[in-house]
Structures are given as C-alpha cells and as structure tokens.
Amino acid sequence: MNHDEKGDKFAVDKTLDSVTASDYDALLQPGGVANPDRLRMIPKAVQFVKDFYEQNKPMAVICHGPWMLVEADVVRGKTVTSWPSLKTDIRNAGGNWVDREVVADGNIVTSRKPDDLPAFNREMIKTFSRAVSEGEHAGAGRRAR
Numbered sequence: 001m002n003h004d005e006k007g008d009k010f011a012v013d014k015t016l017d018s019v020t021a022s023d024y025d026a027l028l029q030p031g032g033v034a035n036p037d038r039l040r041m042i043p044k045a046v047q048f049v050k051d052f053y054e055q056n057k058p059m060a061v062i063c064h065g066p067w068m069l070v071e072a073d074v075v076r077g078k079t080v081t082s083w084p085s086l087k088t089d090i091r092n093a094g095g096n097w098v099d100r101e102v103v104a105d106g107n108i109v110t111s112r113k114p115d116d117l118p119a120f121n122r123e124m125i126k127t128f129s130r131a132v133s134e135g136e137h138a139g140a141g142r143r144a145r
Contacts, residue, residue: 025128025132029062030065031063037067040068046071057107057131058131060108060120062116063112063114064083066089069093070086073093076095077094079095080097081099081103082112107131
C-alpha cells in the first residue's frame with residue numbers, strides 16, 4: 001500500500017509459515033496506515049513481533065508501525081513515538097508516548113514520520129549494530145537478511 005492507495009506488488013521470498021524470529025537478527029517494521037493495520041489482524045504476524053521482543057532482538061518501527069508493538073503487547077513500560085494518532089493506543093497499552101523524531105528504549109527504535117527518516121536510520125543502524133556486536137540475542141553475528 002502507498003498510504004491508503006494500492007501500491008506496487010512484490011514477490012515474497014518467504015512467508016510467516018516458513019520463518020521464525022530466530023532466523024533473523026533484527027526487524028524493521030515500516031509504517032503506512034493500511035499495512036500495520038492489516039498485519040495486526042494476523043496472529044502469526046503479531047506473534048512474530050512478540051518473538052523478536054521476547055528474544056531481545058532489536059526492532060525499528062516508524063509511523064503507524066507501532067500498532068504492531070501495541071498488538072504484540074510489547075510497549076508496556078517502554079517510551080516510544082509514532083504517528084500522533086497512535087498516542088492514545090500506545091498509552092492505553094501501557095507505553096509512554098512522546099513526540100520526538102526518534103526514540104530508542106532498549107532494543108526498540110521508533111520514529112513518527114517520513115521526515116524523521118535520517119534520525120530513524122541513524123538510531124536503527126546504531127541499535128542493530130550494537131545488538132549484533134554485543135551478542136544480545138541468540139544467533140548474533142549472522143548476516144542480517
């Protein structure tokens with residue numbers, strides 16, 4: 001999707017049925033409105049996110065993407081940011097929502113919008129690199145996919 005309009009179609013390499021969080025070192029969750037809203041209705045997708053959190057693997061999430069963090073029940077006690085309309089959802093899920101271009105809380109990096117991409121990318125790379133170099137999770141040091 002491109003916002004709320006149909007976007008390009010891409011072939012997928014793997015499906016949720018064929019992967020686990022253990023197969024990867026980090027997770028990037030893009031935003032947009034429709035994509036995370038649809039994904040949070042798929043139990044396997046929600047569990048995939050929850051597994052990353054439980055395995056202490058880094059995640060970077062932008063715009064409306066934090067809906068998946070809410071659905072996976074991983075924002076409780078975390079400080080995160082997002083597109084402003086998610087503020088109440090995050091707070092209701094026990095998170096501390098702030099209006100900043102980028103927030104890193106543990107292994108979760110969040111940003112608000114496309115204008116924040118430079119700061120988001122810097123913090124994401126720093127967090128992903130630290131997690132792999134410090135071996136913060138099982139399988140550290142494998143090539144990211």
